[in-house]
Amino acid sequence: MKLIENPIAVCGLECDKCDIYLMNEDEEIAEKMLRWFKKKSWRPESFTIEELMQEGPFCLGCRGDPEKHWSADCYALKCAKEKNIDSCHKCEDFVCDWYDGATRKYAEGIERLKKIQEKS
Template identity: 35%
Template sequence: MENKKNIAICGLDCEKCDAFLATKNNDDALREKTAQLWSKLNNVPILPEHINCEGCRIDGIKTYYCSTMCDIRKCAVDRGFETCAECREIDSCSKVANVFEHNAEARNNLNNCLCLE
C-alpha cells in the first residue's frame, strides 16, 4: 500500500474524521455535531471552535483534544514513534485497544500501509 500521511498515530484515517472534514469544508454544523459527540464519548467539554484539524501527523492545526489530551498521541510522541505500529506493545496496549475495538479499519491501516514518509 502507498504511503499515507493522513493515517493517524492510532491508525484512524484522518480523511474520514469529522474534525478533518469540518475543517476542510469549513462546516460549522459538522463542528457542532462532532463537538457534542466527542464531549460525550470522552467525558470532557469540547466546543465547536475546538473542532479544527488538518491531520494527526501533518504539521498544522489539530483539535485541542488530539493535540493536548490524547493519551495515544502523547505516548507515541514521548517514545519517538510516528505511529503505534512501531510499538512492540501494540497488541497489549490498553490505550489503543479502544480505538481498535470501535474501528477495525484502524488496526488494518497500521498493518497494511507504510505510514512513514
C-alpha cells in the same frame, strides 16, 4: 488551513474521513459538527458557525501543527511522541492495552496499521 492528502493518524484512523478534520475546509461539515458540539454541551446554543470557524476545535491530523490537533490529550499521539515514533505500528507494544475496548473505528485503525506493519 491546508489539509494533507491521505493522512493516517498515529492510531491508524483515516483523517481524511473524519468530520473534525474535514470541517476545516467544508462549511457544511462544520455546521454539522457545530450541531453536535452543542448537543454535547461543548459549545453554547448561541455559538455561531463563524465563531466555530475562528476558534475551532481544529485538527490537522497527527502530522500537522500540534496546536491544531483535535485533542491535546490524545493518548496515542502523546505515547508515540514519548517513544519517538510516528505511528503505533512501530511500537514494540503494538497492539497495546490502550486499544482494548476501542470503538469500531479504532478496530479499523488497528487493522490498517497491521497491514502497514506487514509491508514494512
